[in-house]
Amino acid sequence: MTSAVQVSDFQLSPELVEFQQKVRAYTQEHLKDAARYDAEARFPREAVAAAAKLGLLCTTVAEEHGGSAMGNLASCVMLEEINSACAATGVTISVHNSLVNSLLGKWCNEEQKKRWFPKMVTGEWLGAYCLSEAFSGSDAAALRCEAKKNGDHYVMNGAKLWITTGSEADLFVIFARTGEDRVNGISAFVVEKTWDGVSVGKKERKLGLRGSPTTEIVCENVKVPADCLIGEEGIGFKIALDTLDGGRLGIASQSLGIARAAIDLMRDHLGKQVDHKGRPNASQPDQWDFADLASDLDAYRFLTWRAAVLRDQGVRCSTEAAMAKSCASRLANRAARRAVSMLGLAGVDGSNPAERLLRDARITEIYEGATDIQRLVIARGLLA
Numbered sequence: 001m002t003s004a005v006q007v008s009d010f011q012l013s014p015e016l017v018e019f020q021q022k023v024r025a026y027t028q029e030h031l032k033d034a035a036r037y038d039a040e041a042r043f044p045r046e047a048v049a050a051a052a053k054l055g056l057l058c059t060t061v062a063e064e065h066g067g068s069a070m071g072n073l074a075s076c077v078m079l080e081e082i083n084s085a086c087a088a089t090g091v092t093i094s095v096h097n098s099l100v101n102s103l104l105g106k107w108c109n110e111e112q113k114k115r116w117f118p119k120m121v122t123g124e125w126l127g128a129y130c131l132s133e134a135f136s137g138s139d140a141a142a143l144r145c146e147a148k149k150n151g152d153h154y155v156m157n158g159a160k161l162w163i164t165t166g167s168e169a170d171l172f173v174i175f176a177r178t179g180e181d182r183v184n185g186i187s188a189f190v191v192e193k194t195w196d197g198v199s200v201g202k203k204e205r206k207l208g209l210r211g212s213p214t215t216e217i218v219c220e221n222v223k224v225p226a227d228c229l230i231g232e233e234g235i236g237f238k239i240a241l242d243t244l245d246g247g248r249l250g251i252a253s254q255s256l257g258i259a260r261a262a263i264d265l266m267r268d269h270l271g272k273q274v275d276h277k278g279r280p281n282a283s284q285p286d287q288w289d290f291a292d293l294a295s296d297l298d299a300y301r302f303l304t305w306r307a308a309v310l311r312d313q314g315v316r317c318s319t320e321a322a323m324a325k326s327c328a329s330r331l332a333n334r335a336a337r338r339a340v341s342m343l344g345l346a347g348v349d350g351s352n353p354a355e356r357l358l359r360d361a362r363i364t365e366i367y368e369g370a371t372d373i374q375r376l377v378i379a380r381g382l383l384a
């Protein structure tokens, strides 16, 4: 999808600045309860509904299908804002836009788009992306869930694990085995929550992102109509990896949002430490770390936006997206850890978001490709 808005002179275009301000206003009004969502492990339903009303669930969908067609760069700007306030809401919106809607838009035929987009762009339905299984995380091609062709439908059996928004989603994109070949035997399907044999299994108890339900999705003899196959048989793995390039931009932006929130906490803390003339008086080591983290935030934001612009231009960005995700997610962890230690007791007592940021940040280095895997993707891209 080509975005009408671009980075020029290292500044966002006026349209994107306006969009950023609109999203910032949304976070201030609707994400005030982030700490409660976390404490109660409660899905931020109202916040997601409000985002849908503002058109934030359709940024990767073409206008002809009811989307805003703003593209990946705008999605990154939006996700940094949302995640700086609430990472549970952020990951819900990231998966819906960057994984599910963008996949439907790129790989589905017209008839399929007309069937699913009306509900997906308005947020009446939420989407989930179901690739991982008990024995298939980093090694996604090892998946075992199977879909056997039987006349005009497939019979799907298997269990998907660690599915974001699992218990709340209405539409699942499920990757299943339709053939023996490890890679070319994988196909992608849309499966609806209400179909016989589809159920939500165990909900995970997590370190962070507690407001985002992560569940098992079980398929037992699910009759999947043949016209719910996405693309053609055997290209599921290609679809999965291509989609993850966009998804990683979402998680890079989530990481930037978490890092920014941690750096803002440090700024408040250090800003209060002044001498008798009102000049900054914080310890030099604290100032050094603060300066380094703030510099990295700017650097990795540009890394993320570069990959987003490439994807908006239809250029493959696997290496660039992996660079963005790997750098930004590690920054989120460093920044949150430093904020907690800089704040001392206040860093761990829950009186401010520092400890939640630290717990949420941890997950950005695991999902949509663990950091070690991202580093392999980067090396492979550079050595090719």
Ligand SMILES: Cc1cc2nc3c(=O)[nH]c(=O)nc-3n(C[C@H](O)[C@H](O)[C@H](O)COP(=O)(O)OP(=O)(O)OC[C@H]3O[C@@H](n4cnc5c(N)ncnc54)[C@H](O)[C@@H]3O)c2cc1C
Residues within 6 Å of the ligand: 095, 128, 129, 130, 131, 132, 136, 137, 138, 139, 161, 162, 163, 164, 165, 206, 209, 214, 363, 366, 367, 368, 369, 370, 371, 372, 373, 376
């Ligand atoms: C909160 C959360 C939400 C998630 N949401 C989704 C979702 O919506 N949909 C979905 O499909 N999945 C989801 N996942 C699953 C996620 O994508 C996997 O956890 C991730 O791919 C890692 O797989 P794994 O947990 O099996 O770890 P493993 O694959 O066992 O990897 C563990 C560690 O081993 C190392 N490692 C593994 N393989 C290699 C290798 N070849 N080379 C070097 N090092 C290696 C890495 O350091 C890695 O961190 C989610 C996970 C979490 C935690």
